[in-house]
Amino acid sequence: MAEPVIELRGIDKDFPSQPPVRALDDVSLRVDRGEHVAIVGPSGSGKSTLLNVLGLLDRPSAGTYRLDGVETTKLTDGARTRLRGGRIGFVFQSFHLLSHRSVVENVMLAEVYGRHPRRGRRERALAALERVGLAHRTGFPPDRLSGGERQRAAIARALMGGPSLLLCDEPTGNLDSRNTEAVLDLFDELRAQGLTIVVITHEQEVSERAGRRVRITDGVLAEA
Amino acid sequence: MDLRDLAGEALAGLLARPVRAALTTLGTVLGITTLVVTLGVAATAGNQIVGRFDELVATAITVEVPESENAPLVEWTAIDRLTRLRGVESAAAVSESDDADNLYVRSNDIVDPTRVTTQTLTVLAATTGLPEAARGRIVQGRFYDDGHIRRRDRVAVIGDQAAKMLGITRLDRAPAIFIGEHAYTVIGILGDLRRERNLSTAVIVPPTVGRRFGLRDVTRVLVNTGLGATGLIARQAPDALSPANADMLQVIAPPGPTRARDQAQEDVNALFLILGLVSLIVGAVGIANVTLVTVMERVAEIGLRRSLGAARRHIAAQFLLESTLIGLTGGAIGASLGVVTIVAVSAAKQWTPLLDVRLAIAAPVAGAVVGLLAGLYPALRAAGMEPVDALR
Ligand SMILES: Nc1ncnc2c1ncn2[C@@H]1O[C@H](COP(=O)(O)OP(=O)(O)OP(=O)(O)O)[C@@H](O)[C@H]1O
Ligand SMILES: [Mg+2]
Numbered sequence: 001m002a003e004p005v006i007e008l009r010g011i012d013k014d015f016p017s018q019p020p021v022r023a024l025d026d027v028s029l030r031v032d033r034g035e036h037v038a039i040v041g042p043s044g045s046g047k048s049t050l051l052n053v054l055g056l057l058d059r060p061s062a063g064t065y066r067l068d069g070v071e072t073t074k075l076t077d078g079a080r081t082r083l084r085g086g087r088i089g090f091v092f093q094s095f096h097l098l099s100h101r102s103v104v105e106n107v108m109l110a111e112v113y114g115r116h117p118r119r120g121r122r123e124r125a126l127a128a129l130e131r132v133g134l135a136h137r138t139g140f141p142p143d144r145l146s147g148g149e150r151q152r153a154a155i156a157r158a159l160m161g162g163p164s165l166l167l168c169d170e171p172t173g174n175l176d177s178r179n180t181e182a183v184l185d186l187f188d189e190l191r192a193q194g195l196t197i198v199v200i201t202h203e204q205e206v207s208e209r210a211g212r213r214v215r216i217t218d219g220v221l222a223e224a
Numbered sequence: 225m226d227l228r229d230l231a232g233e234a235l236a237g238l239l240a241r242p243v244r245a246a247l248t249t250l251g252t253v254l255g256i257t258t259l260v261v262t263l264g265v266a267a268t269a270g271n272q273i274v275g276r277f278d279e280l281v282a283t284a285i286t287v288e289v290p291e292s293e294n295a296p297l298v299e300w301t302a303i304d305r306l307t308r309l310r311g312v313e314s315a316a317a318v319s320e321s322d323d324a325d326n327l328y329v330r331s332n333d334i335v336d337p338t339r340v341t342t343q344t345l346t347v348l349a350a351t352t353g354l355p356e357a358a359r360g361r362i363v364q365g366r367f368y369d370d371g372h373i374r375r376r377d378r379v380a381v382i383g384d385q386a387a388k389m390l391g392i393t394r395l396d397r398a399p400a401i402f403i404g405e406h407a408y409t410v411i412g413i414l415g416d417l418r419r420e421r422n423l424s425t426a427v428i429v430p431p432t433v434g435r436r437f438g439l440r441d442v443t444r445v446l447v448n449t450g451l452g453a454t455g456l457i458a459r460q461a462p463d464a465l466s467p468a469n470a471d472m473l474q475v476i477a478p479p480g481p482t483r484a485r486d487q488a489q490e491d492v493n494a495l496f497l498i499l500g501l502v503s504l505i506v507g508a509v510g511i512a513n514v515t516l517v518t519v520m521e522r523v524a525e526i527g528l529r530r531s532l533g534a535a536r537r538h539i540a541a542q543f544l545l546e547s548t549l550i551g552l553t554g555g556a557i558g559a560s561l562g563v564v565t566i567v568a569v570s571a572a573k574q575w576t577p578l579l580d581v582r583l584a585i586a587a588p589v590a591g592a593v594v595g596l597l598a599g600l601y602p603a604l605r606a607a608g609m610e611p612v613d614a615l616r
Binding site for chain 1: 225226228229233236239240524525527528529530531532533534535536538610611612615
């Protein structure tokens, strides 16, 4: 059997606040290559926390997390950073586009860190923008873009550098149904090419298009 | 991470807030300008003092000719060979003797009982170049020429003080003076002496006339050179004057220019230096402050970069480079302003500006160091952020 892209075992995440919060409670999850998983659940249930753990942005309090077969919880900060930069693409809920850089420069930023050749970077960024249907907006500053266009620029950036795992927090939150459809079509296409996709969503439409759904309630994960 | 990418990101970070970046450089600009101006004007002024000094002393060479039993060591005509050397601006051979130092000189026969017209004055013989060689000026009449010398004309040129002492004010009636028994026509008055000031109380006669007073041989040669030619002429003069006995001549040359410059360095105004340093520290605090604010404003950007694979050192390097560039820019502007100020001050005071290239290079570097130091704390703060916290 092929190595899973994500393998979580007994993951806990405690926040040492007053009172302490257990945001993830004994979460186990296995996601194979090319899967498209939707994470659903009420607000404050721990979806973003799970995504942060999956994206190596945060360390779990307990349990093991193997990403592409590499056990990550014991890795040094630097090794986790390299793994994150090389294997994972993020689409954040609030885009995080740099307002003083053009769209294409924002996309190119994804290849500034790590070992990517400088040559052809702009071409690759333009290709990524083409893919999300933003070829006509490459020189714009992000604040001139519509919400949907920003979202797509963020997706283009996440695709830059060829990640094996795409993590999205509400990727279609700002899109109308037509644009949502376009993004979901893109996800299908990416999945067919072997990319693994994990999305957090509130939307019925999005979760239904995913091959698989998991529900998280008060930090406890269950297949749905 | 490629260094060009790092530079590009830092530059883009600065250019994102150009006005802020410009204002942040101000403290460094002020500090570096003050330092450059202080050091530069001090050096220029110091050089100026030396420069004025220079004109009189730094280009003046004296060759002492020892007495000789046999043939004279330096012929009177040898002065022509010396004058032909490149770098010699003026030269004169002089003959002095103890006997001729105190001779009775009287102005004319009509004795005015109310004033003492007999003076003891120095009489010396000199070649025709003496007025220039002594850096003086003929204030009245003329100096004797080769014709006078050849014809052994009994003429004399007297110093302006001597003229006053002898009561000679006008030359149009060809006044005579008596040196001992013999009368000599005064044809010129020498004044405004900036070298050999004692000539103002002397009576100067042609070499062919001086023999009567025992002024037979050249005892001293006065030379003035162009700036910078002093060392060369000091070496060449003895050979030109006396090819056979060059090593018996004693050359008195001014000290080299290096020592004068050292002295100028000591003239640095400590107060302004401290002022400049204080401005630099204030500038550094300003850069640190603004960079810290910038870091706090760009928390989300830091989180994003971390999510894209930026290590802590990449974040630190970017903010360090940004603050260093601010310091470098401030230093470069400060250095330019400083240089312009030095030139302006020099122009106003009619000085020759003295610009030390090392200062012009060191100033931007100092600015960069200030920026680097100021950026240390903000950069560490930025690098220390956890990606999750930065992205929240
Ligand atoms: N740093 C923290 N310190 C303390 N508690 C935290 C911290 N971060 C998150 N929490 C808590 O953990 C729980 C899960 O938060 P999380 O952000 O994962 O929710 P979510 O499922 O993403 O909600 P939403 O759908 O509203 O985005 C919440 O109750 C939240 O208050
Ligand atoms: Mg959330």
